[in-house]
Amino acid sequence: MFRLSDFNYHGKTVFLRADLNSPVKDGRIISDARFQAVLPTIRHLLEEGAKLVIGTHQSKPYKGDYITTEQHAEILSDLLGQEVEYVEDIFGKYARERIKALKPGEALILENLRFAAEEVKSKPIEDCEKTFFVRKLAPLLDYVVNDAFAAAHRSQPSLVGFARLKPMIMGYLMESEVEALTKAYETGENPRVYVLGGAKVDDSLRVAENVLKSGRADLILTGGLVGQVFTLAKGFHLGDSNLEFMAKKGLLEMVNQAEDILNEFYPYVRTPVDFAVDYKGERVEVDLLSDEKWLFDEYPI
Template identity: 80%
Template structure:
């Protein structure tokens, strides 16, 4: 796959697909973490004399954080210490004229890509090529740089549509992500521990099944709703309040799948030994073996308990590889952050090569100033797809583009290995 250093960009127009999709409260962006993550790529392009067209999506139609990219341009301007002009258009006449008028060293920000209906659906490369978005912009750009690892599991026009039409290049963030995840997945160091939490239960089950069946993990620790589903699969009763909640979320149907994983890999999947419930706005821990489990009938589980944190800490202390996705509980509430903070701090203190990913996981790492983690991934869904052994459309598109354009680069290339597993 192409890297940034394989080309020179003086006077060239570069379409930079980033993922600046950020949390929003009261109509304002509350974190600039994803903006900071793409700064090295943008600075590399600007220092080389490129004309940069930044494109990103923000949320989905009809959601509360579905906003324009005007504030995205403001944030990027502040971080780059130069103007990033917001263009209230995606591929229409206004956008095309502004792209055509760009001068070397200038940056513009296109409108939220998901304001275009073509960008909402997943289609193969062949169909993405035919979209108005790709057909209108292709004549105006020289290179496509993709730094949107968090969207790498999606096949949409802005992500894969240019692959056979223009050289498509990994940005520095995407390259670092793929290198780190490949290192963890392919490593023979042992023990290799995966921590699966949060609410993406089906994705986590796919990861568990893949890494255990293919000998990529020695142990899996669970928390969040993932931990609750595995706990039910082990035959424990989590009470009316919690079983009812899982039912409303449509997650109870996954218990059978979790049971099948346990039947095949039982000793290698660990579940919480205690949970913390919201008992009249206070944290109350309930032991699965010796506690008053009747509390589960009335009070919701919002975290793993202290004994579980200590058991997980002992395991993580001796790990060589750690991959974690998703929090252990509702860390946004201070009284129920103990599990997530305790486990993530144990990851940071471990000598292992460690990766933590997922939007909520990243938020907790920064909120509680947790240090020592080797790599904090910007992609939750993409990271889960990677470790589930699934092909990521963006990485496949990068490979296709490399094969098509590798004879036309400006600089002699070093050997480029395939950075992702089949």
């Protein structure tokens, strides 16, 4: 991929794929961390005179935090000190008209990209190129900048659909993350320790298997839901309330895969020795081998 410094953006229409997917409480975004992360890229493009079209997703269909990008526009406007127009459209006539109306140094943000059915599923790049999203917007764009590192593993129209049609450029966030990953993945220094956690268990299992089989990891520390899945794979019981929650999330289906990884690399995958629960308003850390394990039956981790 190209770097931001490789091109002159003055008067050029640039599509910036960001990942502004943020936590929401009571219908309001409660963290601007991901906005702050892409500000250097946005500021650079606007200062260079780009006509900036920002695209992001927010959550998934039917989830409580699946909202429009109107708040995203407000937050960006406040952080930048200039208006970022909220366009209640993705690739339709109205969106295309607003893109054409942009002047150098102006920015707009499209509606939540996942409001378009094409953006919800991952497909090969050939299929992504044929989507209405790509075919409608490509003629209006000069450059495409990808700063959506957290979503970069997905093969979806806004992320890969323009890759063979327009110059694809790394934003500053993407560039820094790629450099860090390259250093971690290719270094000959030891020990190489990976910390895997969070809610995307399927991705973490694939990463664990990859780096262990390729000899690029000496140790993997697990936490969050990833740690819980591996803990179940080791034969520990995490209580009825947690099993019910994990079943709803489809995580119990991944226990066998985690067990296969442990069978081959058991000494190199470490799991938590205790988990915390909210017991009567207080944080209580429960050792897996203690008599307090009964708390897991009633209180989720």
